[in-house]
Amino acid sequence: MTLTAFLKDRLVYIMTFLFLAGFAILLFVLENYRYPGLIESGTMVYIAVFAVFLLIIWLAADYVRQRHFYRQLQEATERAGERDGAAIVNNGVTHEQKLVVALLQEQNAAFLNELNQYKRQQELRNHFVLQWVHYMKTPVSVIDMQMQEVLRELPLGEEAQREAAQSIQEEAERMTRGLEQMLHTARLDKFALDLHIRRRPLHEILRSAVNSHKRLCIKHSIFPRIDGEAWVESDEKWITFVLNQLIGNSIKYSKTKPGSKNLQFRIKEQNGGAVTLEVEDEGIGILPHDLPRIFDPFFTGENGRSSGESTGMGLYLAKEVCSRLGHSLTAESVPGKGAVFTLTFKPGGIHVME
Structure with a gap:
């Protein structure tokens, strides 16, 4: 004063x-x-x-x-x-000031006590989610293996049974990806404890992520192509999660278009040591009024609501992971022609984060 x-x-x-x-x-x-x-x-x-x-x-x-x-x-x-x-x-x-100090101390103690209780509840909830995800991954994996065995043993001509088995296998894959998304969401609060930064070949990580989606790509006539090679400093598990989100979104919004579609991956080394990865699809694209909000949590957009498969969390988690790794993720789109997501690995990456 x-x-x-x-x-x-x-x-x-x-x-x-x-x-x-x-x-x-x-x-x-x-x-x-x-x-x-x-x-x-x-x-x-x-x-x-x-x-x-x-x-x-x-x-x-x-x-x-x-x-x-x-x-x-x-x-x-x-x-x-x-x-x-x-x-x-x-x-x-003064006596009045001492009463104010006592009141503030009591309020602060009550606030800290309530905050600690809330943190404890969050930890218990996250622990339950992690346990539940790990518990559910086993039966989903068993379903996938059983469907693979069924498909191997089905005789030729049983197209209806084969199509049903493939459909069950595809749904099992969707459940697996949903469980992985929930698992990474729960781990995001403990990001620093689940981090291992090292220099890795981006093209190899990308190729592995694309191969995990090859069944969907074949089914929906989507032809992926990877151009370029580069090494980047990042966490392989987290960056694979980001790539899976981008590839999954590209497939989701491309499969409804008839005919064959391309899914282009371009890896470029920029001046100054930066590396960019462009993921370009030929899907339905993103509407202009939705584009500024696609990285907001729970935002599905007009196309997401029409497809009925969007949770509004995939791109938010991808953006959040990139930010914590010291990378950047941006998007451009032309409605009806597709979208381009650009992932930039800055020099130094996480080592220059504040």
Whole structure:
């Protein structure tokens, strides 16, 4: 609190003091008028100056005494958005200030207690999600293996049974990818604990991710092509997750278009050591009014709602993972012609993150 604000808060007291001092001087003047020579004019001036001097001394002493408390309040106000902002105010002077300090401490303790309970609940919930995902991955894997065995043993001519088995296998793959997305969502809060940065061949990681989608690509007449090679510093598991999201989205929004479609991957080394990966599909594209929001959580967009398969979390997680790895992810699109997602691996990557 500045001295000006301090004086404004005590303006009523100052005016009252000056009024009483002025009233006393007025009484002296009237008394001197009644009995001339009783009080000299110099004495009245001295009394007035002395009263003002006492007022200034009192205000200065009071301000110095409470200045530390006001500074604490000012600093706490500036850090109001921080968790420990209220803990700064810990020293009151007057009884009223001590009550304020006690109130803030009680409120801060209650807040921290509630926050710790919430964190504990989140940890338990994340633990349950991780356990459930790992539990569900086993039966899904068994279903996939059984469908592979069924397809191997089906005799020629049983096209209906083969189509049904392939459909079940495809749904099992979708369940597997959904479980992986949930698993990575739960792990995002502990990102730093699940990170292993090393120099890896981007083209090999990309080729592995494309091969995991080859069944869908063949089924929907999508022909992937990888151009270029480069080595990047990143976490292989997390960047594979990002690539799976981009490839899965490209297939999802390309399969409804008739005929054959291309899925182009272009790896380029830029000046300064950066590496870019462009993922270009020939799908239905993204509408202009949806494009700025595709990386927002739970945003599905008009095309996503029409397809009925979008959760609105895939691109959000991909963007979030890229940001934490020190990479960038952007998108461009022409409705009806396709979309281009550009993944940029900056020099130094995660090593230059703040």
